[in-house]
Amino acid sequence: MNKKMIPSMDEWLKEAKAHESAEKIGMYLTHNGIVRKSAKAKVRFGEENTKNVTGMQFSYDQEKVDAVIHFAGLKAVGESVAKPLMYYQNNLISTLNLIELMEKYGCNNLVFSSSATVYGDPISVPIYETFDLKVTNPYGRTKLMLEDILRDYAKVNEGKNIALLRYFNPIGAHPSGLIGEDPNGIPNNLVPYITQTAIGKRKALGVFGNDYDTIDGTGVRDYVHVCDLAYGHVLALDKLFSDCGLVVYNLGTGNGYSVLQVHAAMEKACGFPIPYEIKERRPGDIATCYASCEKAYKELGFEAKYDIDAMCRDAWNWQKNNPNGFKK
Ligand code: UFG
Numbered sequence: 001m002n003k004k005m006i007p008s009m010d011e012w013l014k015e016a017k018a019h020e021s022a023e024k025i026g027m028y029l030t031h032n033g034i035v036r037k038s039a040k041a042k043v044r045f046g047e048e049n050t051k052n053v054t055g056m057q058f059s060y061d062q063e064k065v066d067a068v069i070h071f072a073g074l075k076a077v078g079e080s081v082a083k084p085l086m087y088y089q090n091n092l093i094s095t096l097n098l099i100e101l102m103e104k105y106g107c108n109n110l111v112f113s114s115s116a117t118v119y120g121d122p123i124s125v126p127i128y129e130t131f132d133l134k135v136t137n138p139y140g141r142t143k144l145m146l147e148d149i150l151r152d153y154a155k156v157n158e159g160k161n162i163a164l165l166r167y168f169n170p171i172g173a174h175p176s177g178l179i180g181e182d183p184n185g186i187p188n189n190l191v192p193y194i195t196q197t198a199i200g201k202r203k204a205l206g207v208f209g210n211d212y213d214t215i216d217g218t219g220v221r222d223y224v225h226v227c228d229l230a231y232g233h234v235l236a237l238d239k240l241f242s243d244c245g246l247v248v249y250n251l252g253t254g255n256g257y258s259v260l261q262v263h264a265a266m267e268k269a270c271g272f273p274i275p276y277e278i279k280e281r282r283p284g285d286i287a288t289c290y291a292s293c294e295k296a297y298k299e300l301g302f303e304a305k306y307d308i309d310a311m312c313r314d315a316w317n318w319q320k321n322n323p324n325g326f327k328k
Pocket of ligand 1: 167169189208221285
């Protein structure tokens with residue numbers, strides 16, 4: 001990532017707005033490359049496995065890299081319980097490789113995708129960055145271990161700037177309908193499960209528990225539009241270039257919605273009823289989780305712009321246009 005590529009908030013929003021209605025498209029990243037729709041953006045794409053240091057070394061040789069945004073990682077809680085070694089291998093080793101390469105090439109700036117999972121079951125909500133960190137599954141443990149590794153690293157290496165971004169529940173899709181969520185197999189997460197039910201791939205949404213101490217008994221989460229989340233990364237990059245050292249931010253909206261509220265918002269977006277049935281609680285789930293985003297607002301100027309209706313509109317638009325995901 002190069003400093004010159006950072007757009008202002010206004011440019012970013014103008015671009016996102018344009019995509020809602022028009023063909024004015026610069027460039028999209030798909031899960032496996034770049035789809036170029038016009039000559040507006042020139043970004044070189046190289047596909048390397050972060051566990052393959054030699055390949056990554058080759059990529060770095062091509063140009064000067066000012067900063068790295070590290071999103072790659074396995075992220076399914078249930079799978080991590082079943083296959084812990086795979087999670088430790090993949091998430092830890094690849095990140096260590098990346099940091100060593102950045103060291104070798106003199107790159108001091110890193111944005112790291114962390115997760116609200118590092119708070120475990122919080123003592124209260126909203127959740128502040130200062131809350132105790134505790135995890136309950138191997139996936140969460142990889143995120144916390146990596147945060148700890150990065151804290152240790154920054155402590156003894158002056159000049160390293162690292163932003164740990166703790167994502168709450170990212171949902172939605174790019175407003176163009178060209179980039180969206182395409183889970184492998186049966187979706188673990190709420191929103192892709194609802195949209196796949198709406199498109200007819202699943203029979204009914206299973207609502208995991210309706211006896212929590214929440215507004216309607218179903219679990220409450222802080223859903224954030226992926227475009228807001230993406231812009232949070234742009235702001236974090238700006239922060240890194242001010243030589244901030246290691247910083248930590250929650251990225252959410254600060255609002256909680258229950259499963260049934262999200263389901264209702266999706267029905268509104270689709271314009272038809274979506275079947276659901278109440279099931280047992282899912283092991284490991286907590287009742288309520290939402291962020292305080294005060295710190296990200298004060299220090300980065302981060303403020304989520306998309307509400308739950310826009311998140312559902314864009315998630316449904318993606319699903320409707322791509323019933324089989326990226327596979328045509
Ligand atoms: N839910 C259902 N039915 C489903 C799927 C989910 O009722 O089919 C409910 C869950 O019980 C929960 C809510 O919808 O109450 C959200 O569940 P998700 O699986 O979408 O998200 P989680 O909050 O469980 O987990 C997400 C990410 C994790 C991350 C965590 C951070 O998937 O990777 O947020 O808090 F660690």
